[in-house]
Amino acid sequence: MRHVTENNEHVNTARGNDSHEVLGASFRLTDPRQRALFLTSRPVNPVYHYAEALWYLGGLRNLDLIGHYASRRRADSRDGTTIEGSAYGARIFAARPDGAPSEFDRALELLKAEKDSKRAYLPVFEARDLDEIGHPDLPCLVGLQLLARDGYLHMIAYMRANDANRGMVCDVYSFTLIQEFAAAQLGLRLGSYTHHVGSMHVGVRDLERAGRVLEETAASPRAMPLFAAPVMPAHTTWKHIRTVLEHEELLRTNQVQYTPADIAGLDLPLYWRRVLLLFEAHRQVVNCPTEPVDRQLLEALEPGARWQFERRWPTRVATEEVR
Template sequence: MKVIHARNVNDAVVKGAQLMTEGGLYQDSRAGGTLEYPEPVCTVYERPCERVLFDAVRDANPFFHLMEALWMLAGRRDVAWLSRFNARMATYSDDGVVFNAAYGYRWRQQFELKTASGEAPRDQLGVIVEMLRADPDSRRAVLQIWDAEADLGVDSKDLACNTQAMFKVRGGRLNMTISNRSNDIVWGCYGANAVQFSMLLEYLAARIGVEPGTYRQVSDSYHAYHDTWPKISGIAGRFRGDPYVQGEVSVYPLVADPDHFDEELLRWIANPPDDLSFAQWETEQSRWRNPYFIRVATPVHNSWLAYKRKDREAAGQWLDRCAATDWQRAGREWLQRHS
C-alpha cells in the first residue's frame, strides 16, 4: 500500500497526481478506460477541515460540494434537492426520485440498529456520538455504508463506493479512517469525498466534544478515467501556492452549538432562506445558534440561485456575505470562470 501524507486536499491532489503519473497502469472498466494504481493508496489529511480545492483547470464546483455535504449530514436521499446544484446527479438515480446509495441516508436512516439499551435507532451517527462520549478509548465506532442487500450483485446506477468509516478518539482528537472500494481521484477522492467526509468528521468531533483529528482514506481501486485525467495530470506544474498555507483563506467552524445542530440543519435543508433581502439576512443572524447556516450556507446557496437566474451582481453580493473565506474565494473564482 502507498501512503500519501498531505496537509489538506490541495496538497493531496498534487501528490496524488504525481503518484498516478509515476505508477498508474491502464485498466478497463464498465465506464471506460482508466489509469489505476496497482495497489491500494491511503491518503492521510493532517488538516482535513482545509477542504476547499483551488485549481482553475480542475474547476471544482464549490456550490455543489458544500450543498451536497450538508444534504448528506441531514440524512437525505432525494434527487430533487441535490440536482438543483448539479443536474447531472439525477442520471445516477434508478427512478429519478431517490438515490440507492445516498451516504447520508445510510448514515442516519437505512439500518435498524440494536443497542445494548434495547432501543432500535436508525441514526448511526447518534449512536457513535454516545459510544465515544461514554468510552473515548473505544475501538468499536464503525459507521456502515455498504449494504449487501442494496449493493452486492444489484443492478443499479448508484452503488456505494465508500463502504465503511471507523472512528477513534486519541489525544483529545477524533480520527477517521474511510474504506473505499472504487475511488475516482478526480471527482471523488480529491473532490467530493474530501468535503463530504471532512465535514462528517468535524460534525462528529463537535458532538462528541473533541477536536477533529486525522482523516485517512484507503482507496482499494485508486484510479482516474482517461477522459478526465487531464484535469489534474499537470497540476503539480501549475499549482503555485495553497491559499490556506499562505494565510489568504481560513476555515469557518461548522458547529457552534452541538445540541441544536441537527434540528437547525433539518430546518435549513427543508426551508433554506432563499427569498431573503440583504437587510432581512442581517436580521436573521440572531435566530441561529449555529451561525454556519446563516453566515456560510445561506450566502453560498443564494449566490448559486442568483447565478442560475443570471443575476451575476447578486451572486457576487451574496458571496461577499459569506463568513467562510475559503468557500467565498472558491465561489468567486468559479463564477469568474463561468461568467
C-alpha cells in the same frame, strides 16, 4: 493525482470508463479543516460541497436537494426520485426501520461509554450491493471509522474505489465535515483524517485536466490553502443542521429571497449563516440568470468560499474584478 497518473499500475475499463489505476492508495490530513481546494486549474463548487454534506447529515436519499445542485446525480436514480447506493447519509444517519437509533447515534453512544473503543464503525457498503451487477449507483464508500484518542476524534474512511480527479475532492470534503460535526457532538477536538482507497484512479478522459492541475501545483509550491479554514462551532447541534436544511429548501425552491441582514437575524452561528449565504447566492445564479449576484452578499461570504464562488461563476460577478 501525480502518483496515479505517473505511476499507474493498471488501465482499468470498468463499465467502459477507461482509467489509470493504482491499488491500495492512502493519505492522511493532519488538519481535516484544510478540506477545500484553491486551484484556478480545478475550480470547485463550494455550494455543492455543503449541499452534499448536508444531504448526508440529513439522512436523505431523495433527489430534490442533491439533484438541484448537481443534475448529473439524477443519472444515479433508478426511479427518478431517489438515490440508493451513493446516498451514504441514509445508511449512516437515518433511523432504522425498526425505530432503532441510527448507526451514527449508536457509534457516538459507544464512544461515550468506551472512550478507547475500536468498534465505532459506520458501515455503508452492504452484502446486498454485490448483487447489483451493472448498475452505476453503488456505494464507493465502504465505511467510516471513528477513533477517540487523547481528547481528539480521528476518522478513517475506507473506499472500495475513488476517482482522484472527481469524486475524491467531494468525498474528502463531506467526510471531514461529518468528522468535525461528530467531534462537536462528543466534545472532542478535531483529530486527523485518513483516506484508504482500494482502487484509486483517474479517468483517461481527465488526464489533460489532471495535467493542468499538476502544472499549477508544481509552478506554485506556496503553502496551501490561501485562506484560513472556517471552524465549525463546538456547540453545533442537530437543531442547527435541521434549521439550515429547512432554509436551504426554501431557497432552493425560490420561496424566499434573503439579504445578508435577513440571514444575520437567524438564530444560527456565523459558520452556518455563511453556509446559507452560499445557498442564497446560488439561488440568484439559478433564478436571476441575467443579473450579477448581489455584491454585498458576496462580501459577506466566508473568504475562501467567496474566492471559489467567484471562479466557479465568474460571469456572475462581472460588476467587479475578480480578486
